[in-house]
Amino acid sequence: MYEWDFSILFGYRWLFLQGLGITIAFTAAIVVGGIAIGLLAAICLLSRFAVLRAVSLGFIEVFRCTPILVQLIWFYYALPILVGIEMTPVTASLLALSCYGGSFYAEIIRGGIVSIDPGQQEAGAALGMTPALVMRRIILPQALRRMGPALMNQSILQFKNTSLVSVLAVPDLVYQGQMVAHDSFRPLETYTAIAVAYFVILFPLTVFVRRRERKLRVSA
Amino acid sequence: MTTSRPMIEVKALRKSFGTLTVLKDINFNVEAGGVVALLGPSGSGKSTLLRSINLLVVPDGGSIRVGQTTFAFGPSHKTPRSRELAAFRSRTGMVFQNFNLFPHMSVLQNVMEAPVYVRKLPRNEAQDLAMAQLEKVGLADRAYQVPQTLSGGQKQRVAIARALAMEPDVMLFDEATSALDPELVSEVLLTIQQLAADGMTMVIVTHEIPFARDVADRVVFMRDGVVVEEGPARQTIDDPHMEATRSFLSHFHKGRMPR
Incomplete structure (x- = not known):
């Protein structure tokens, strides 16, 4: 029978905390970046210009239909050769994860926008608002409220997806865990502790999302 | 020659949706301060004309002038x-x-939204203007509520105040009372009547025939995308010349508008 001993992990607490800090900072960055990209892609999808629609759709499908792990490696190794710019593991990871997330956010945001009653757009237009102003002041505030739970769910996935940046040696929680496991010869304790850390952060968020969803359903 | 040009001038207007022709060569004018009611069965093109x-709705042919602006x-x-x-x-x-608040x-x-973001009025000025419009429709005491808490009639009066806050040259009403419970119709009609009395130029698509007869100076009857008959409101409603107009009006009571 395996004898569990979590106490040895205490000696590595600063490493874990550092890793956790990077994971959280990464998540914040790729959620913001992903939503920005998703918003842009969604608006292009709804554009009256066929070229914009095609480009946006192409982007979304490429990132939705390829594995994120492959994208990470591709951004780090292939892109610098193709465009001739050096890329740090952090930049490559941020780009890949933001684009990957963006392709999913785009569909959520597009769905949210088209779910708003066309009468809202008409009312704004009839008051002399330009299409951009109608989008910013009338449609998006209503759509974003409605999409909140779906965006949160996608962001929870984004949080977990950051664990993949360890393959590019970005020192996130999982990467630091690998270091600790090697150093302590205690991989079971280490990875269990990491799993618990992810769970403790994400579980309250999923509860929160579920509650928001129920509230939206009641008010709708 | 008249001394003043009409406020609204619609010439040879055409519109099709796919193979369906909705407006065929429509011509009509609205004098400044005039009130025109567009009447006709559903599908006659009156809403499309109003939205044009x-x-x-962007027409396929013809021209529209409102005030100083002409589009061909x-x-x-x-x-x-x-x-x-x-x-x-x-x-x-x-x-x-459907109000579309x-x-x-x-x-x-x-009510403040368009004055602030379209006319770019300072916030306090826009607020004064908005409150004045809400006062006009009798809803100043509801200013800080959300639309969901209002009755249909109140919502429509807010929508009227919202449009008035842009201080427009003309007001267009697209079946403004059709979504309302019967007991809420008259408060909205009275608000529109007040606007007419204030000299607002208006085009009103409505099924309230007695209201059209009372408030409009002229009526335009449409059917299948053409103007069937046009004339002074009372005379045309009381004694229509065309068979199509007569058969349409026979579905309605011609009593006076409810008070």
Whole structure:
């Protein structure tokens, strides 16, 4: 029978905390970046210009239909050769994860926008608002409220997806865990502790999302 | 020659949706301060015509002039840019069947929105203007509520205040009372009647025949995308010349509008 001993992990607490800090900072960055990209892609999808629609759709499908792990490696190794710019593991990871997330956010945001009653757009237009102003002041505030739970769910996935940046040696929680496991010869304790850390952060968020969803359903 | 040009001039207007022709060569004018009621069965094209006047529907041919602005349509004319459209629409107020209030804003914010973001008025000035319009429709005490808490009639009066806050040259009403419970219709009609008395130029699509007879100076009867008959409101409703008009009106009571 395996004898569990979590106490040895205490000696590595600063490493874990550092890793956790990077994971959280990464998540914040790729959620913001992903939503920005998703918003842009969604608006292009709804554009009256066929070229914009095609480009946006192409982007979304490429990132939705390829594995994120492959994208990470591709951004780090292939892109610098193709465009001739050096890329740090952090930049490559941020780009890949933001684009990957963006392709999913785009569909959520597009769905949210088209779910708003066309009468809202008409009312704004009839008051002399330009299409951009109608989008910013009338449609998006209503759509974003409605999409909140779906965006949160996608962001929870984004949080977990950051664990993949360890393959590019970005020192996130999982990467630091690998270091600790090697150093302590205690991989079971280490990875269990990491799993618990992810769970403790994400579980309250999923509860929160579920509650928001129920509230939206009641008010709708 | 008349001394003043009509406020609204619609010439040879045409519109099709796919193979369905909705408007065929429509001509009509509205004098400044005049009230025209567009009547006719559903599908006659009256709503499309009304929406053409502020270009929510872009016609295929003909021309529209409101005030000083003229738009001509057809293969030889380029479609107006969205900025031109917006500037034009800011001079015409429109009230919809389903109110289309902004649910994420208070009543006051609904009315202030366009003055602040389209006319770029300072916030305090826009607020005074908005409160004055809400006062006019009798809903100043509801300014800080959200639209969802109002009755249908109140919502429609807020929508009227919202349109008036842009101080438009003309007001367009698209079946403004059709979505209302019967007991809420008269408060909205009275608000519109008050506007007519104030000298607002208006085009009203309505099924309230007694109201049209009372409030409009002229009526335009439409059927299948053409103007069947046009004339002074009372005379035309009481004694229509065309068979189509007569058969349409026979479905309605011609009593006076409810008070």
